[in-house]
Amino acid sequence: MNYIWNFQDVFDNWWALAIGAAGTLRLFVVCLVLGMGLGLIIALGKRSRNRPIRWLSTAFVEFFRNTPVLVQILWFYYALPIIAPIEIGPFLAAILGISLNSAAYSAEIYRGGIQSIEPGQWEAARAIGMSGLQTLRRVILPQAIRRIIPALTNRGVEIFKMTTLASVVAYVELLQQGKLIASLNYNPLEVYTVIAAIFLIILYPIVRLTYALERHLARSD
Amino acid sequence: MYEWDFSPVLAEGGFLLVGFRNTLFLTATALSGGLVVGLLLAFARLSHRRWLNVPAGIVIEVFRTTPPLVQLFWFYFGLPIVLSIEMTPFLAASLTFMIQSGAFFAEIFRAGIVSIERGQWEAANAIGMTYNQCMRRVILPQAVKRMFPSMMERSIELMKTTTLVATVSYADLLFQANELAQKTFRPLEVFTVVALIYFVSISFISFIASRMERRFAKSGEFTP
Numbered sequence: 001m002n003y004i005w006n007f008q009d010v011f012d013n014w015w016a017l018a019i020g021a022a023g024t025l026r027l028f029v030v031c032l033v034l035g036m037g038l039g040l041i042i043a044l045g046k047r048s049r050n051r052p053i054r055w056l057s058t059a060f061v062e063f064f065r066n067t068p069v070l071v072q073i074l075w076f077y078y079a080l081p082i083i084a085p086i087e088i089g090p091f092l093a094a095i096l097g098i099s100l101n102s103a104a105y106s107a108e109i110y111r112g113g114i115q116s117i118e119p120g121q122w123e124a125a126r127a128i129g130m131s132g133l134q135t136l137r138r139v140i141l142p143q144a145i146r147r148i149i150p151a152l153t154n155r156g157v158e159i160f161k162m163t164t165l166a167s168v169v170a171y172v173e174l175l176q177q178g179k180l181i182a183s184l185n186y187n188p189l190e191v192y193t194v195i196a197a198i199f200l201i202i203l204y205p206i207v208r209l210t211y212a213l214e215r216h217l218a219r220s221d
Numbered sequence: 222m223y224e225w226d227f228s229p230v231l232a233e234g235g236f237l238l239v240g241f242r243n244t245l246f247l248t249a250t251a252l253s254g255g256l257v258v259g260l261l262l263a264f265a266r267l268s269h270r271r272w273l274n275v276p277a278g279i280v281i282e283v284f285r286t287t288p289p290l291v292q293l294f295w296f297y298f299g300l301p302i303v304l305s306i307e308m309t310p311f312l313a314a315s316l317t318f319m320i321q322s323g324a325f326f327a328e329i330f331r332a333g334i335v336s337i338e339r340g341q342w343e344a345a346n347a348i349g350m351t352y353n354q355c356m357r358r359v360i361l362p363q364a365v366k367r368m369f370p371s372m373m374e375r376s377i378e379l380m381k382t383t384t385l386v387a388t389v390s391y392a393d394l395l396f397q398a399n400e401l402a403q404k405t406f407r408p409l410e411v412f413t414v415v416a417l418i419y420f421v422s423i424s425f426i427s428f429i430a431s432r433m434e435r436r437f438a439k440s441g442e443f444t445p
Contacts, residue, residue, distance in 0.1 A: 196283075
């Protein structure tokens, strides 16, 4: 119980952590953009009148929501290269796993948001001559997105946390660099404490912001 | 063109089954612990005593906003140093996932308890119930019904999160899959089969959950 904490070795390696943070950030941004963008397309696919498209979108969502994201990353890393004629590195495997998983989750959020808009608005837009896509873009989505911003922000926080899974396929991000520092200096306690603190410092303000947004939206709706 | 061959995987089916059993065992352990931790954290968070609600709030926020894999590494590699104890992968994983899911459950419990109208507390008070009696007899039974959907969702998340223990060499389904892939040189088939096992079992659980939700909804007093 008389362990003396020594953070010196961790701070001496701040450069390695900075490289890791850059890797985390890069992966996060790519997955955020791909996940949220693809999610919207799939949400629209689930509403499509074309049956195969509807069916495929549903199957996609169900499959990616009902399997662990780590299994997906490992599948893309170890299994996909066998059937696909492309080189799949840790970065690409992590992007595929995390973005497709997030796309499935955000698709459900978009769907909920679109459904929450009263059907009367669709009818009104049609009555003044708008096409389906026009209605969606000009009337429905602007309102739906406003309502789902807290849920989407939550998803973003989840994506940020998920990036640590890329360390399993040795992609250079914060946790991977932490493992490296810990194995060189035998100080796992300090290293993982610092890494947890970094995530907390980055994510906590965002989480607070989401709470505030939720309250604000609940009042104004 | 690659030729799929599932026979080496199926021949070692028992190997994967052991992993699946361990996954279920870890999920059940973490879930039962997590529900208790969650309820305690929720009560502490709702308490008017500062020395209870402030620490509870900190635990909840820290475990909700840090990645579960970092928490697992902290408990597995870090904690034994402070406590100078032996740590097994199973113990580290159960502890991590109990507290982590507990933090999420706490928020669900809290929201459920807060959602019950103030009048019920006042009514229970008026007929002479104490705070604890009212909580146990009046508030919780109603709150649990309302919390049910989010609790099921969280439990399913927990089952998926347990795959992380493979990284500290606990022989769960994913770990066994990794071993088998290296033994048989058939990663494509192995990981596909394992993904399907997770898919089928998790879909089954969500199916049961939605059936139960509908029954609760029919029996009234239910807000989605």
